[in-house]
Amino acid sequence: MNFNFLSPVSDTVLAHNELLSQQALGKKIKVHSKQHGLPDLDNVKIALVGVLENRNDINYIGEDIYLDDIRKSFYSLFPGNWSPSIADLGDINKGETVEDTYFALKTTITILVQKNIIPIILGGSQDLTYACYRAYDTIAPMVNIVNVDSKFDLGDSAKPIKNDSFVGKIILDQPYNLFNYATLGYQTYFNAQEEIDLMDKLYFESYRLGQVSNDITIAEPVMRDANIVTVDIGSVKASELSSHTSASPNGFDGKEICAISRYAGISNKVSLFGIYEFKPSENNEVTSMLIAQMIWYFVEGVSFRVKDDDFLNDNNYQKFITLADHQELVFYKSKKTQRWWIEIPFLEEVNNKLKRHTLLPCTHQDYLDACNNIVPERWYKAFQKNCL
Known part of the structure; x- marks a missing residue:
């Protein structure tokens, strides 16, 4: 070494x-x-x-x-x-x-x-x-x-x-x-x-x-x-x-x-x-x-790190779908840690860096904002970067 x-x-x-x-x-x-x-x-x-x-x-x-x-x-x-x-x-x-x-x-x-x-x-x-x-x-x-x-x-x-x-x-x-x-x-x-x-x-x-x-x-x-x-x-x-x-x-x-x-x-x-x-x-x-x-x-x-269980098993999370500014936003909440994520969709026609649905960490407030027709800024920036 x-x-x-x-x-x-x-x-x-x-x-x-x-x-x-x-x-x-x-x-x-x-x-x-x-x-x-x-x-x-x-x-x-x-x-x-x-x-x-x-x-x-x-x-x-x-x-x-x-x-x-x-x-x-x-x-x-x-x-x-x-x-x-x-x-x-x-x-x-x-x-x-x-x-x-x-x-x-x-x-x-x-x-x-x-x-x-x-x-x-x-x-x-x-x-x-x-x-x-x-x-x-x-x-x-x-x-x-x-x-x-x-x-x-x-x-x-x-x-x-x-x-x-x-x-x-x-x-x-x-x-x-x-x-x-x-x-x-x-x-x-x-x-x-x-x-x-x-x-x-x-x-x-x-x-x-x-x-x-x-x-x-x-x-x-x-x-x-x-x-x-x-x-x-x-x-x-x-x-x-x-x-x-x-x-x-x-x-x-x-x-x-x-x-x-x-x-x-x-x-x-x-x-x-x-x-x-x-x-x-x-x-x-x-x-x-x-x-x-x-x-x-x-x-x-x-x-005190806690690994959030993977989101492949439906029992590990709650899923929330909301519409904000004509955009369908999908949120996930881990049952284990209560932490929130938002999904960045994969665009087929774009040669992007992510190549898959990506979960972006967010807050409960982001979900509440989306329910009030406000697109979370973190999501918007990540989505735009995904399109570059």
Whole structure:
């Protein structure tokens, strides 16, 4: 197994771990250490991987990243009523070039995902999401990404990749594996109107901060359909964090970002979770603890995953058919989990990417809206994309 790129967790963190309670998470995690090397990954479900790369940050001025404070905070937490099967594989250091770091990250993720281990990537700059996406080239034919961010990060794809333009590269670089891209928590004044219009033209999903804050459950069906979830910690409002981490007085609060992390964990499809744009400073405690709690909630979500029974057996679901705007909409509700789906019809005459009836996660509210002659926006965008 080629994990040569990974350097062990620092002795400082391990020394801190020795002082913790026997019940703390740090005592239950398999840790990559200098003394014992890489841990055995048998039965491991989740792997923490730090990536100390921030050179493609548009504000990069030569500073280094260190993740020790996040690890100390996470190790000091107690597990919930779940037994964690977590490994901390240490860090990927900066390569000779940023492309070298991308290659190391891509290789590491490919190995982990193929072993059915969910990587949690703790990163420097968010352009690392591009390398995460490329890891799926050999894993999945189509990829859905959810970005929790105040900005779309589309940027100018003709220019070299940066942490504010990596999405443009994901959309335009071959091979074209991106099916859906959704942004949770964007703030209009941080995004050019052209970018907002482009998101609509591409039938990608975007949810404003106010929308998600008013009803956090909006995030659940979006996460249920995601393979990769990437979080820019700058989407959290500045007052919730230590200095230097967020420049916005508006954003998610700690409770909301933890709820979003839990929704990502509960999703059966999410196979990679990344938290980026951590900027170390002298006073890291609050940000480190918030990121640690986000990881905790993600792990809890994974522990409580419930596989919805397949929809081939009529006994497993209820089916509802309604007419909205002259369009027949078919909804399914799982009897086991009470979760809702809506069917995207297969168009015979179109050479589409789906080739079958596809079930799109939705909410009970979407069904109620359809009963009131309102076509759900998620369905409309997925249907249009299906026609492309």
